[in-house]
Amino acid sequence: MEQLYKQLQLENQLCFSIYATSREITKVYKPLLDKLGVTYPQYLALLVLWEHETLSVKKMGELLYLDSGTLTPMLKRMQDQELVIRQRSHEDERVVFISLTEKGKKLRDKACHIPEEVFSMANKSQGELEKLKETLQELLHSLHTYNQK
Amino acid sequence: MEQLYKQLQLENQLCFSIYATSREITKVYKPLLDKLGVTYPQYLALLVLWEHETLSVKKMGELLYLDSGTLTPMLKRMQDQELVIRQRSHEDERVVFISLTEKGKKLRDKACHIPEEVFSMANKSQGELEKLKETLQELLHSLHTYNQK
DNA sequence: CACTATTTAATTGTGTATAATTAAATAAAA
DNA sequence: TTTTATTTAATTATACACAATTAAATAGTG
Numbered sequence: 001m002e003q004l005y006k007q008l009q010l011e012n013q014l015c016f017s018i019y020a021t022s023r024e025i026t027k028v029y030k031p032l033l034d035k036l037g038v039t040y041p042q043y044l045a046l047l048v049l050w051e052h053e054t055l056s057v058k059k060m061g062e063l064l065y066l067d068s069g070t071l072t073p074m075l076k077r078m079q080d081q082e083l084v085i086r087q088r089s090h091e092d093e094r095v096v097f098i099s100l101t102e103k104g105k106k107l108r109d110k111a112c113h114i115p116e117e118v119f120s121m122a123n124k125s126q127g128e129l130e131k132l133k134e135t136l137q138e139l140l141h142s143l144h145t146y147n148q149k
Numbered sequence: 150m151e152q153l154y155k156q157l158q159l160e161n162q163l164c165f166s167i168y169a170t171s172r173e174i175t176k177v178y179k180p181l182l183d184k185l186g187v188t189y190p191q192y193l194a195l196l197v198l199w200e201h202e203t204l205s206v207k208k209m210g211e212l213l214y215l216d217s218g219t220l221t222p223m224l225k226r227m228q229d230q231e232l233v234i235r236q237r238s239h240e241d242e243r244v245v246f247i248s249l250t251e252k253g254k255k256l257r258d259k260a261c262h263i264p265e266e267v268f269s270m271a272n273k274s275q276g277e278l279e280k281l282k283e284t285l286q287e288l289l290h291s292l293h294t295y296n297q298k
Numbered sequence: 299c300a301c302t303a304t305t306t307a308a309t310t311g312t313g314t315a316t317a318a319t320t321a322a323a324t325a326a327a328a
Numbered sequence: 329t330t331t332t333a334t335t336t337a338a339t340t341a342t343a344c345a346c347a348a349t350t351a352a353a354t355a356g357t358g
Binding site for chain 3: 176179245
Binding site: 001012014024025040044050108116123124138139143146 | 157158165166169170172173174177193200212257260264267270273277281286287288289292295
């Protein structure tokens, strides 16, 4: 039983370190993203839009691992800020396509230097962070596959 | 500019992989924690209470990297479920101590096997996950130190 | 002692997250 | 072709997160 209790110690919990690190990262981004007027999840939506130009809510959800309950209200707020346009597909009325406005496209150049600014706060080498990213992507894939079933 | 755009690709973002993995982990815990009737953040609060028996809201916030805006309502819900007791300190009326009820203490034995169940879904060796945890704890420390300033 | 600064929770307001349900549209099957 | 199943967003309800403010209590200073 002692051994089992030991695994319940916060210090020993990988899951907690991921959870806490994720939130600290959001805080690091905050002042940088305030300059663009967006939140961290909104910034992630912009990342995929800068890459794909136009995509459905479903596709965005698959890329960001978020569902419509999160995306719909968030994208409506972004539409209110004139960053994106939401329009239903003519071929399939169930589908809503999201695309960037000119204002949304322009933000890309202002966001360009954010990755390196965040990197500088990590106190880790490029290689170590690259390795960390790869390990996490593998873990993410395993967990997501499991959660789908 | 192309190089800078490349760093804005979702695929290249360590931060996103942490953010997405954190949420997938919460989903893995969900069915396990449903049996105990708690959420993942509530489970984290229980972890520190199982270790410390009694502690202030401030101390819990320091351990979990959460502030009173999150903890106060969450701990009130846990009190409604009769998992914890909230009582103001007599020495310093600003301080609220949180302690476990008998029901809260008993949950520990039901939670004992959760860590290994979650571990089994990761498809990674014990050593690799241990290394990952250490790297993340270092990163967490760097980011938290930065965010405090 | 009076005054100021600090500490600690609670509150408020905004923005995610997610499960569960609903509703509309399309596709597939009998 | 009617029925049934599936797909896709939106909606609803609950629970975090966190910045900013408030309020109460304590500690520190002259």
